Amino acid sequence: MQKTNSSLQVYSSLLQDYLLLGLRNRSDLANPMLFYIIVITMFPLAIGPHSETLQQLAPSIIWVAALLASSLSVDGIFRSDYEDGSLEQIMLSPHSKLLLISARISAHWLLFGAPLILIVLMSSMLLYLPADAMITLVITLLLGTPVLSLVGSIAAALTMGLRSSGMLQVLLTLPLYMPLLIFSVAAVDNAMKGLSVLGELYFLGAILVIALTLAPFAVISSIRIRLG
Amino acid sequence: MTKSSQNELTNKHGVSLKTRNLSCSRNDVVLISGLEFSISEGQLLLVEGPNGSGKTTLLKTICGLIEPDEGEIMWRDHHISSMMEEYLAELNYVGHHNGIKLALTVVENLKTAMALASVNCTDKLDPVLDLFGLDAYKETSAQLLSSGLRRRLALARLATCAARLWVLDEPFTSLDTEGRYVIKGLFQDHMNSGGIIVMTSHDDIDMDGTSIVRIHL
Numbered sequence: 001m002q003k004t005n006s007s008l009q010v011y012s013s014l015l016q017d018y019l020l021l022g023l024r025n026r027s028d029l030a031n032p033m034l035f036y037i038i039v040i041t042m043f044p045l046a047i048g049p050h051s052e053t054l055q056q057l058a059p060s061i062i063w064v065a066a067l068l069a070s071s072l073s074v075d076g077i078f079r080s081d082y083e084d085g086s087l088e089q090i091m092l093s094p095h096s097k098l099l100l101i102s103a104r105i106s107a108h109w110l111l112f113g114a115p116l117i118l119i120v121l122m123s124s125m126l127l128y129l130p131a132d133a134m135i136t137l138v139i140t141l142l143l144g145t146p147v148l149s150l151v152g153s154i155a156a157a158l159t160m161g162l163r164s165s166g167m168l169q170v171l172l173t174l175p176l177y178m179p180l181l182i183f184s185v186a187a188v189d190n191a192m193k194g195l196s197v198l199g200e201l202y203f204l205g206a207i208l209v210i211a212l213t214l215a216p217f218a219v220i221s222s223i224r225i226r227l228g
Numbered sequence: 229m230t231k232s233s234q235n236e237l238t239n240k241h242g243v244s245l246k247t248r249n250l251s252c253s254r255n256d257v258v259l260i261s262g263l264e265f266s267i268s269e270g271q272l273l274l275v276e277g278p279n280g281s282g283k284t285t286l287l288k289t290i291c292g293l294i295e296p297d298e299g300e301i302m303w304r305d306h307h308i309s310s311m312m313e314e315y316l317a318e319l320n321y322v323g324h325h326n327g328i329k330l331a332l333t334v335v336e337n338l339k340t341a342m343a344l345a346s347v348n349c350t351d352k353l354d355p356v357l358d359l360f361g362l363d364a365y366k367e368t369s370a371q372l373l374s375s376g377l378r379r380r381l382a383l384a385r386l387a388t389c390a391a392r393l394w395v396l397d398e399p400f401t402s403l404d405t406e407g408r409y410v411i412k413g414l415f416q417d418h419m420n421s422g423g424i425i426v427m428t429s430h431d432d433i434d435m436d437g438t439s440i441v442r443i444h445l
Contacts, residue, residue, distance in 0.1 A: 085324070093345070094313050
């Protein structure tokens, strides 16, 4: 008896596999989160328990730590797939490459971005972030963390198999994250001051739409370049 | 190309793989120049040559992973780039790397391979696992398998999905005598049913009644 797979079945099957792989390699999952927590913990120790200073800097500290933690986590998006030959199998699948690569990026967000939002919420108390700004912070993270996965996956695809790929990825991704940092921090700052945050959130939404529509194409082209 | 036109193609044209004036290079070094061959159903193309002569590059070019510098690759008398989706649906590639995830079990790896393939996959894994001597390792993580068993797992993909063209890079690496016997039997069955195999091997391929075309790079 033989069967045919639909594209959505393939997407969900791959996504399930990647989530399973992520949960089985727990250290890869935990390291960026631990890094984030350590960075956040350093600021109250370095600045001292001055709640006003920490509160003022909280949005910047949270977002910079999140960007750095993301740079650590994107290193592994395609590395093992490239090394064990499974990326070749994906590129030789007759199914839409966009869909298959999207499964990989979605898995990265579910394993890195979603848990990061929870950890940010818990750790923001260390920086005396007011409750009013918390909702805005969560919205900026919901809009921003998928962009981290999407843009990070382009750099990961471009540098897989290269020596010092981790450092190259950081150098490639951090400048691209700057608009995200600027609008996210501005939104949380405005929320703390009781000002409107809609403008910044619209910009973040636009950045997410651009990343969602363009990044998968860039990732596929980068993979083709590296495999070829 | 639509599915119906592809079916028409399948009926009108016999299964064949051809190259015309194929040239490939890696890192600015020309490895293959002006290569021409033609194989049809039931034939095995054995690519021979010393290390670094471009065997793997040729296989990857045939799969469409590498763009050739010049020349054409024709499947069913059509340029592969004009029918890539249909071509990939008929292709099964086992490269130098096994293409398996070490953190997944044997069954999970085969299910992933079946999901990635487009059509014609079996829904019964037990006979495949039995054939490749993997039935005792169904739920074993691939990282706990020996390199020979990992290679068997990679090659088991060939039996799960009925692709017409098999492209294999050193398939016998790490296999024991029994494993080689099983794989050769599988090759024989594939070619008897009208399939085509393109492979590299440093081992002597001796299969009775098999039409082997050899090219030396």
